[in-house]
Amino acid sequence: xxxxVTRLTPAIAPSRSHRLVxxxxxxxxxxxxxxxxxxxxxxxxxxxxxxxxxxTALFVYVFGAGVVLPHGGTYASFAIxxxxxxxxxxxxxxxxxxxxxxxxxxxxxxxxxxxxWRPAVLVGRSLTDLLTAVMCAFFVCMTGLLVGxxxxxxxxxxxxxxxxxxxxxxxxxxxxxxLGIVSKGPxxxxxxxxxxxxxxxxxxxxxxxxxxxxxxxRVVADWNPVxxxxxxxxxxxxxxxxxxxxxxxxxxxxxxxxxxxSIGMLAVFAPLATHLLVRRTRG
Amino acid sequence: xxxxxxxxxxxGETVALAGIDLDVPAGAILGMLGPNGAGKTTAVRILTTLxxxxxxxxxxxxxxxxxEGPQVxxxxxxxxxxxTLDEMLTGRQNLVMIGRLSGLHRAEARVRxxxxxxxxxxxxxxxxxxxxxxxxMRRRLDLAAGLVTHPPVLFLDEPTTGLDPTSRVRMWGIIRxxxxxxxxxxxxxxxxxxxxxxxxxxxxVDHGRVIAAGTAPELKTKIGGARLEVTLNAPDPAxxxxxxxxxxxxxxxxxxxxxxxxxxxxxxxxxxxxxxALDEAGITVDDVALHQPSLDDVFFAxxxxxxxxxxxDGEPEVESSGAEIEVALR
Numbered sequence: 001x002x003x004x005v006t007r008l009t010p011a012i013a014p015s016r017s018h019r020l021v022x023x024x025x026x027x028x029x030x031x032x033x034x035x036x037x038x039x040x041x042x043x044x045x046x047x048x049x050x051x052x053x054x055x056t057a058l059f060v061y062v063f064g065a066g067v068v069l070p071h072g073g074t075y076a077s078f079a080i081x082x083x084x085x086x087x088x089x090x091x092x093x094x095x096x097x098x099x100x101x102x103x104x105x106x107x108x109x110x111x112x113x114x115x116x117w118r119p120a121v122l123v124g125r126s127l128t129d130l131l132t133a134v135m136c137a138f139f140v141c142m143t144g145l146l147v148g149x150x151x152x153x154x155x156x157x158x159x160x161x162x163x164x165x166x167x168x169x170x171x172x173x174x175x176x177x178x179l180g181i182v183s184k185g186p187x188x189x190x191x192x193x194x195x196x197x198x199x200x201x202x203x204x205x206x207x208x209x210x211x212x213x214x215x216x217x218r219v220v221a222d223w224n225p226v227x228x229x230x231x232x233x234x235x236x237x238x239x240x241x242x243x244x245x246x247x248x249x250x251x252x253x254x255x256x257x258x259x260x261x262s263i264g265m266l267a268v269f270a271p272l273a274t275h276l277l278v279r280r281t282r283g
Numbered sequence: 284x285x286x287x288x289x290x291x292x293x294x295g296e297t298v299a300l301a302g303i304d305l306d307v308p309a310g311a312i313l314g315m316l317g318p319n320g321a322g323k324t325t326a327v328r329i330l331t332t333l334x335x336x337x338x339x340x341x342x343x344x345x346x347x348x349x350x351e352g353p354q355v356x357x358x359x360x361x362x363x364x365x366x367t368l369d370e371m372l373t374g375r376q377n378l379v380m381i382g383r384l385s386g387l388h389r390a391e392a393r394v395r396x397x398x399x400x401x402x403x404x405x406x407x408x409x410x411x412x413x414x415x416x417x418x419x420m421r422r423r424l425d426l427a428a429g430l431v432t433h434p435p436v437l438f439l440d441e442p443t444t445g446l447d448p449t450s451r452v453r454m455w456g457i458i459r460x461x462x463x464x465x466x467x468x469x470x471x472x473x474x475x476x477x478x479x480x481x482x483x484x485x486x487x488v489d490h491g492r493v494i495a496a497g498t499a500p501e502l503k504t505k506i507g508g509a510r511l512e513v514t515l516n517a518p519d520p521a522x523x524x525x526x527x528x529x530x531x532x533x534x535x536x537x538x539x540x541x542x543x544x545x546x547x548x549x550x551x552x553x554x555x556x557x558x559x560a561l562d563e564a565g566i567t568v569d570d571v572a573l574h575q576p577s578l579d580d581v582f583f584a585x586x587x588x589x590x591x592x593x594x595x596d597g598e599p600e601v602e603s604s605g606a607e608i609e610v611a612l613r
Contacts, residue, residue, distance in 0.1 A: 022386065025383065026383075026384055029384055030384075033372065033376075033380055036371065036372055036376065037371045040371050040412070041371070105370075106363065106365045106366050106367040107368065107369050109333055109361075109363055109367045110361075110363075110368065110381070112332070112333055113331050113333060113356060113359065114381065114385050115353055115356040115357045115386060120384075282334075282335055
């Protein structure tokens with residue numbers, strides 16, 4: 001190469017703003033973009049709107065007719081924390097599907113050719129899904145109130161109960177982000193997501209008390225993070241919580257356990273997802 | 284502005300680039316011409332930091348595409364072959380999003396989007412969702428998207444593939460205007476007339492290699508002089524012999540024996556001499572045409588297969604689809 005190349009002043013002068021400000025701006029732009037998508041096709045929100053209403057009503061009236069709680073209380077007051085668990089866990093799949101859509105479309109090449117902070121794609125996606133999770137929790141809560149559920153604890157602890165669930169759902173969505181990145185397409189992301197998340201939600205104390213499960217299943221259920229979050233929530237809502245009688249450590253300390261799970265998953269999956277994204281989007 | 288040396292890339296067993304050298308000075312337009320699968324898109328992907336080379340080096344705007352990716356991305360605009368815009372957003376929302384992600388403030392990004400929509404004749408459809416755009420509108424928006432930040436170096440990967448002739452000519456006009464502003468441009472294309480029309484210099488790429496480089500006239504000179512096409516009043520086996528002294532290569536005779544085509548050596552008064560020679564041989568001529576070789580001829584001469592041959596996925600389309608016989612003369 002013989003020609004002398006003059007270095008150009010970049011066409012876009014490095015912005016005066018701090019790096020963090022630019023990163024946050026990237027994130028907010030991409031979150032906004034995802035929200036426009038939702039506004040254009042509101043039906044894609046059915047898993048956080050129609051589904052929670054439907055599941056909550058179905059479970060309370062169908063399961064509720066047959067489940068007798070060991071320490072008394074109505075199934076409705078027991079079930080709402082479980083409905084949060086079921087709906088928020090399965091809707092985390094949306095992260096995998098949404099991300100997979102982005103990565104398999106042409107748009108990712110556009111993003112990659114821009115001088116932007118690439119993990120913003122992930123953070124924007126996770127924030128969008130946090131917002132839809134809030135919506136999901138709202139619909140469960142409203143349906144719950146209609147079918148007779150009442151939080152019996154203080155306002156603060158009720159809010160804390162929802163917060164614990166949303167935190168868990170946020171961390172879980174980073175795990176689903178990893179799945180979305182490694183999957184071949186949105187369909188396979190959805191398929192694999194369902195296989196992982198559905199048992200996670202069901203083999204737990206979310207829908208029925210664990211006491212009468214077969215021994216192996218009971219151990220699995222008692223150590224399942226979804227059980228910890230559900231038990232923590234029941235405790236904070238002051239709803240019937242049969243798991244408090246279980247002798248496993250997580251069921252005795254559900255709040256600490258669920259926070260540990262959420263922090264742990266976030267600490268593992270967020271860097272992993274970033275790494276996988278960088279790897280996938282390299283030549 | 285764009286320099287590449289020995290760029291190599293393979294995908295599994297397939298060699299996409301077998302070592303490509305490029306040099307595009309500031310303000311120049313390089314046309315990269317080749318059939319599908321020649322390695323054009325791979326080269327663009329490497330130069331725009333979307334793919335890593337397995338070997339070789341490349342610098343864009345003075346920055347190394349491997350080690351200085353962020354600086355390269357600040358200086359380039361890219362219009363890829365596949366649509367890289369958000370189908371669910373409007374044209375305007377797409378441009379604003381790209382501006383914001385490139386570091387423009389909200390207000391700046393909005394102004395820029397408005398200006399670009401106007402410049403590209405999309406002002407009326409700026410608030411429509413991309414799904415409702417026609418192919419030509421989409422391409423124009425894609426091009427506009429590459430220009431949001433006024434990049435000094437622009438990559439257009441097959442900007443007119445799939446467009447109808449009107450949209451194509453319109454796109455050419457837009458590209459010419461851009462270049463008048465001093466942008467350095469690398470353009471890939473399968474269309475010979477497009478490279479001929481737009482590019483200062485052309486590299487012909489085949490199987491991941493540059494098989495020829497130069498200006499359009501230089502390339503044409505490489506395969507000799509003009510092309511002759513003679514239409515006889517009636518078939519005459521003597522015609523090929525009469526043309527022999529002027530011909531440089533093979534004479535193609537059409538099925539009915541009335542039309543003869545061949546490359547000829549240029550010379551003063553060539554047409555007159557040819558008609559006279561045919562007349563002396565007692566052959567009546569209906570029509571004589573002499574024209575400069577097209578880039579199709581260049582490609583054929585360089586690779587031994589016509590360009591359309593491969594572009595149509597192996598469907599042979601040699602001259603008049605086999606209805607002609609070829610007579611070799613020495």
